[in-house]
Amino acid sequence: MRMLGRISRKPWMWSWTAAFVVWFATIMVTGGASTFDLSQAALTFAAFSIIVGIGQMFVITLGPGNIDLSVPSTMTLAGTLALKLMEVDNAMIVPGLVIAMITGVGVGVVNYALIKALRIPPIIATLSVSFIVQSAAIWTNRGLRIKPPSFLADFTTANTLGVPNVAIIALVISVFAWFLLEKTIYGRWISAVGQSMPAAKMAGIPVDGTRFVTYIFCAVLASLAGYLLACFSGGAALNMGSEYLLMSIAVVVLGGTAVAGGDSNVPGIWGASLFMFLVVSMLNTYGLGAGIRLIMTGLIIISVIMLAGGRAR
Amino acid sequence: MTIRKMLLASVAVACAAMPVSALADTSGKKIALSNNYAGNSWRQAMLTSWEKVTGEAVKAGVVAAADAFTTAENQATEQAAQIQNMILQGYDAIVLNAASPTALNGAVKEACDAGITVVSFDGIVTEPCAWRIAVDFKEMGRSQVEYLSKKLPQGGNLLEIRGLAGVFVDDEISAGIHEGVKQFPQFKIAGSVHGDWAQDVAQKAVAGILPSLPEIAGVVTQGGDGYGAAQAIAAAKRPMPIIVMGNREDELKWWQQQKEANGYETMSVSIAPGVSTLAFWVAQQILDGKEVKKDLVVPFLRIDQDNLEQNLANTQAGGVANVEYAQEDAIKVIEAAK
């Protein structure tokens, strides 16, 4: 009973345990020969869900009902615009990054403006915005796949000391996010808003300002992920963000962040993202189909929330 | 209904006897394109080709209108609604790239009942009243293994990259590949992943399964995923197997670079997005009163080692290798099917 209590206090344990079990089951197929390659691949691809997931986590931390469904289309638009601006020119890398960030800021502003002005629930507001952003992405480049500048393409696909560069970027962002959450006044604010909006208001916290910045932050991280993904995979595709909609929510939930808000968990996002990648690898390795994979993912999400998140009435 | 069919048939017979120029006029006819998805470069190329070819045709007065419609999301239900709207809008023919081979049958039947010619291509429908311009997807899959068997007579392990789970085309190509493996038993499919016809998804999936696979001799694909596979394999620092390519520009370009660097050899099979224009002309010919068989076959686009550069030169940067069709091509295909 006491051990259960201790584990439930560290909710990220669940995702890390699950990731480790799946990782172990996968490498056992080859008797451990694939350990390094698999870990490297896992880090590479988990990096993107980590970046997107952190943004989504900040929004979910704001409390019940807060969610950003515009993440995939923001990724697509940012990637498309940036690559179009850079036009394979190494000199334009920074302007490309800037335009991606501006895209994120813009989407974030529109998201919160709708939530606030129309007083519609975030789920509907961000959904409507995502349609418009998706159209904008289609309109800007008609689906042409422009190559990233060679430097960026090399950088995003390369490793440093055996660690994928994108994973290092994800780590830097995670540390930054962790710092924001744990060490700064802003981190205290979003946690307070997520626990109780009236209490936060009475404690003198600028509630709207905090939420506004958080929606922007989430969209900016989505744009950054879009920018990196477009460079990594050799060009922006119109559908490149689509799998990150459910992914971003799933990694937050699996990572042990409280869905009721107020409590976020950066390490958990890593465990959950690695798990989400590894579970596909494992089931592919064992030759199991998409159906089983989906069912397992769903059951794991439900079990995690039942074990870690539930409160008896 | 039957009377009308008989009438139509007799008209067609009568017309067939006459020279082409004397056929019924289609300048007053309106044709619509029903498209279920616009989210990748292939579909965008398809729409661009349609716009280009039909734009000229409209200008030349061959048809009155040729409008393209795309659904907001890739869903059969939405496309069914779109087709129903087209019926209301009074189009004479609907050219259709279907989200599902069967789920649109209800809507297609309604269109046929309203006297509308329905020509499906790429994603074809099974409703008997519609025309089908089909690519032999099974053959597309089988021919990949056949090609590999010539390059690698001793056989080896294959990695299969599939498309989107639960979609008809994916199932067909995969079935063809498995047929090919049965035919050339020296090959064995060592692993299979879903790449959703997207480079990034394929890259991710391949990178995930690769560590647990033995040496791979060849990668059989469905198009749109070859470059992603190549990137994943290069990142894992594995010997590069023969990856059967699709028709995206980045795939072809990568192939060309490898060819120049180390004489890498492979081939590419795909469907040209310009098949939409063939479907347009077929629809026009049907409206014109031509007798056309319900099932037409269009060859898939194959690029080989020697015509790679030529194809690449014709492909827009970031685009898709493509072939656009003219009226004569359509007539040829129709004649060939007779």
Add this chain to the structure above:
Amino acid sequence: MRLTYSAEAVRLAVPALSLTVLLAAVFWLQPRAMSYVGLNLLFNLAVPIALATIAQMLIMAVNDLDLSMGTFVSFVACVAATFLRDTPLLGTLILAGVVGVYAAIGIVIHLRNLPSIVVSLGMSFVWAGLAVLLLPAPGGQPPDWVRALMTAKPPFAPMAIIASIVIALVAHLLVMRSSLGVLIRGVGGNERSVERAGWSVLAARAAAYGLAGVFAVLAGIALVGLTTSADANIALRYTLLSIAGVILGGGEFIGGRVSPIGAVIGALTLTLAGSFLSFLRISPDWQIGAQGAILIIVLALRLLLARIEKREKAR
């Protein structure tokens, strides 16, 4: 004073008005739509959406949200196109079973005080997986009676209109007129006072989820009847469409304020909006975006009317 007779009426007025305006615009753009066949074509695909919207509405009536609606309807469509035709008994049993699963989800959510969003997100993966296992490639066929029902051509009004009216009426009777409906909405409005009066809130929530399961099953069956075959992804949009439909129809996320008639109107409005955009001949690039814009406009309209209503009341 009599002007503000009922907020219920105002609640219905906005969706009804949007639908009327949209319908008028469609008729103006495309006079051919003003016919028996035309109306059927415009609205028949709204029938399964309306059913799914009612299902979502029941969940929202107890202050929960179901993110698995789309995949569940897809799954039901797959069952309907396979088991229900080949072995009707087994098919019926499976469908009854999944309705039971829905009620069980309600019970678990209530007992453990879980966030419904996460549980249903997890369930959406499960349903999608089951659907892919059942139908790896599109196919199957609906039972003949389903097809016959969905393509029936009743006199006077097309099937789509009659079906929508029947759905709205049945849901209205069930949710707005029956004791059970009152209880379910009461849980959404003030759980404590329902408990104080000696009712079991657990049973009420389970009933709401179970009923939602029934309507979602009907949606799946109706969908297969229209499309003639199923696939694992056939109704993924229904999750967001159903939520949007409830909201457009005057429902609210919390507080048990729902309107079945409004929800059906909301579903019709959303379907019609798609047709309207296609008749408008917006460039394909912006067709997706225009759907988002329509959502925003209708919700803004609602806010405006709510403000006016409030001002009236304040007088």
Add this chain to the structure above:
Amino acid sequence: MTGDTLTAIVEVADAKVSFGAVKALDGVTLAIMPGECVGVVGHNGAGKSTIVSVINGGLTPHQGNISSDGERLARYGIGVARARGVRCVFQELSLCPNLTVIENTRILHRHLGGFGWRKRARKVIERSLDLVFPGHGIESDRSVGELSIAERQMVEIAMAFSDAGVAPRLVILDEPTSSLDAGLAEQMLGYVRRFVDAGGSVIFISHILNEILTTASRIVVMKDGRIVADRRSIDWTEHSLVESMGSVAKGEANRRAVRDLAGAPVVVEQIGPGLPFRAKRGEVVGLAGLAGHGQTRMLMKLHAAETSDWLARREATVAFVAGDRRLNGVFELWSILKNFSIGSLGDLTNRGVVDVAAEMERATDWKRRIDIRTQDLANRILSLSGGNQQKVLFARALSTRAPVVLMDDPMRGVDVGTKQEVYEIIRQQAASGRTFVWYSTEMEEVCLCDRVYVFRDGAIVAELEGDAVTEGNILAVSFRGAAA
């Protein structure tokens, strides 16, 4: 009304209820006979609501027993109470706002179901409405949320008197007339008298004394969880009622010296219904009156006027101490430390980064100053007792540099020793120029203020200063009818 031959509908004997250290009921014995209306009066926290909950079945006393119709009931709960015809009109709205009046009737009467229940429910509620409020004009198919507050109250009252199988025998009315105008209140009181004459019983709680005097047959005065007086109502006058409610002796000792603040500048101001509100620099302003009469709303307004939802102020101008901890006080997931420091983070951060050492230092200092009983400030806030949680909230506000501190009855559940320390801190800080706006339900605290505004029905109805701040004066103004 001689009760010799009659047995009590509900009889509570020696009931004791305590919430933590607070004794809400300290041995109360009360019997309600058929055909009597018992008026219950008392100041805030006297135990009125608790005894109501016990009779209603919502609360089981920790000690003592309950009998009904001469039969001692071991298990007394809501179900049993309702089956015996006990009904209650609560202070807060207990209807479902999204349902119509008829539908709410259906929820209340469980056995009303079956085909055609709507018709039956309509009959039940409309008959009751017509009886209690003739000419009420409420359409029973409107949803409760659309009704005005008075109409809602009318529906609640009519609902309690409605008869759908089980006839109401004892109806508890907890401040039923607070949102009714004089005419409607008179209608209701008339009905209560008729109901009682016909043999029904009523427990009647109100802050309007002449209502009680004219309606009740017997009046019970409660204080500090006990019944201190129980007489027939003809034996009471408004004056004697007020007198017996008060506790004159207490608080006088703490009476603070009158300070001359005439020259001090006004720092906060709020103009609303009733008298305007003003507070000067260094002043301790009390908000008094019965609970729920607009004091908290005034504090919220003052707070909202001085804070922004969009940008953090560099210098906070107000700090707030919550009374309703769960609603707008503590952050339940956080440690004591974080709960303490959230109010003064502006001082504790350097370019947005929280200075953990300074935070800890300040928290440790305040832990000592007001004696927060915990081993470790890193413990969860919920590990503390309610009183200690309240101390943390108090420390949160006092440790800021805000010139104005708003206090929403913050001393509930705080022990006496700590109270004295806090009073001392307030006294010191006021002397050094800080302004306190203090809503309190405890007379002792109100008497500590320089100036007191008394609230009734959402507005300020009186301003008392200096020696005029006495319990008697405040009670007299709080209870309408007892002319001040």
